[in-house]
Amino acid sequence: MLLMNILKNDRPGVWLLATLLVVSIVVPVLNLLVAESSIFHLSTYTVTLLGKYLTYALLALAADLVWGYLGILTLGHAAFFALGGYAMGMYLMRQIGERGVYGDPVLPDFMVFLNWQELPWFWFGFDQFWFAALMVMVVPGILAYVFGYLAFRSRVTGVYLSIITQAMTYALMLAFFRNEMGFGGNNGLTDFKDILGFDLRADSTRIALFLASAAALAIGYVLSRIIVSSRLGLASVAIRDAESRSRFCGYRVENIKLWVFVFSAIMAGVAGALYVPQVGIINPGEFSPLNSIELLIWVAIGGRGTLYGAVIGAMLVNYSKTYFTAALPEMWLYALGALFILVTLYLPKGIVGLRNMRREKT
Numbered sequence: 001m002l003l004m005n006i007l008k009n010d011r012p013g014v015w016l017l018a019t020l021l022v023v024s025i026v027v028p029v030l031n032l033l034v035a036e037s038s039i040f041h042l043s044t045y046t047v048t049l050l051g052k053y054l055t056y057a058l059l060a061l062a063a064d065l066v067w068g069y070l071g072i073l074t075l076g077h078a079a080f081f082a083l084g085g086y087a088m089g090m091y092l093m094r095q096i097g098e099r100g101v102y103g104d105p106v107l108p109d110f111m112v113f114l115n116w117q118e119l120p121w122f123w124f125g126f127d128q129f130w131f132a133a134l135m136v137m138v139v140p141g142i143l144a145y146v147f148g149y150l151a152f153r154s155r156v157t158g159v160y161l162s163i164i165t166q167a168m169t170y171a172l173m174l175a176f177f178r179n180e181m182g183f184g185g186n187n188g189l190t191d192f193k194d195i196l197g198f199d200l201r202a203d204s205t206r207i208a209l210f211l212a213s214a215a216a217l218a219i220g221y222v223l224s225r226i227i228v229s230s231r232l233g234l235a236s237v238a239i240r241d242a243e244s245r246s247r248f249c250g251y252r253v254e255n256i257k258l259w260v261f262v263f264s265a266i267m268a269g270v271a272g273a274l275y276v277p278q279v280g281i282i283n284p285g286e287f288s289p290l291n292s293i294e295l296l297i298w299v300a301i302g303g304r305g306t307l308y309g310a311v312i313g314a315m316l317v318n319y320s321k322t323y324f325t326a327a328l329p330e331m332w333l334y335a336l337g338a339l340f341i342l343v344t345l346y347l348p349k350g351i352v353g354l355r356n357m358r359r360e361k362t
Helices: 002-008 011-033 044-070 077-094 109-113 129-153 158-177 203-229 231-241 243-248 253-279 289-302 308-327 329-346 353-361
Strands: none
Touching: 011 044, 011 203, 011 308, 044 077, 044 203, 044 231, 044 253, 044 289, 044 308, 077 129, 077 158, 077 253, 077 289, 129 158, 129 253, 158 289, 203 231, 203 253, 203 308, 231 243, 231 253, 243 253, 289 308, 289 329, 308 329
């Protein structure tokens, strides 16, 4: 009942969820039931591409929850995304077993190559899916809690907080590049075979991963909408607009920031976990601060502080990226920069702001 009341006042969100439902029905039908010779057939490559877009949309949703409603310009969500991806990658590596290049039933290939004699303690448990799924949420959540607790209690805000989140992400990237860390070094984790016993290269598995990504995005959107529509969400907006006044009124500003920040990090970790089996690799490059910056561009172009705008922005920009990098690879960065500048100058509320502008004119 509460959910129905919330969605009743969120017409764009209802359209978004309805679109996800329709796409979740149409895509499997066009891929599995329509003959490959038909013009209506959807290739497995396209299904994988759409699934990747959905994980990016979930990541953008997580960033918008922090930036759009708390006013925290974070450059660290790439770290949470990558940590969730590594947790899933570790599970997928443990599933390879004797099918690896070196045929070791326990040690992944890169450990055998580096002459490791035994599995590191932090790899224990990742042969079980339930444990890996738990770590996908726990590891980013713990990092966000520790970082947020220290930063928010110290009342670090504004550009200083952005710089610290960027430094955290960069430090993790440098650490994961080291072979001694036990995460595959600069090559990362790859050559995955199956997930839950299903072949990752099979069309049906690709469809299942696509549907899981769509479901995760829908659930993430609903939970985020519940949060921003609650007293917690209203308090978050108050903190964004007037933090000192909110603190003076008796709000526990640090606790509110911390709760939302941790929840957002967990969503980013789930997005990373769904991303890895679909693209087939996870390496330290995913920690790059440039990825966090590009993420914020998605949110800004779609419409910050709307949730559904972040989803639209992520889908639109990444589709454009796929098109331009294939058709005009040398022009993509110029196109992205031009789009961001145009939106910043003429559409400060993003693409979804056009809807409100038309409303005001009528």
